[in-house]
Amino acid sequence: MPEKPNWHTSTYTTQDSCVEVADNDPDVVMVRDTKDRGNGIICSPPSVWTTFVSYVKQQ
Secondary structure (H helix, E strand, O other): OOOOOOEEOOOOOOOOOOEEEEEEEOOEEEEEEOOOHHHOOEEEOHHHHHHHHHHHHHO
16 A cells, blocks of 8 residues: 655755655655646656666766
């Protein structure tokens, strides 16, 4: 059973100018825009999200 999303933002941003991530479900990581939370959610497997975050940290 999927977990209820536990949305959080980066500590480097303000609450209204970033994306929120829910990564507490072992099967899916969800991302949404803080300015328009109802506009949709991007979902990815945790392994893809980990790869993305690693890449961004290197930039």
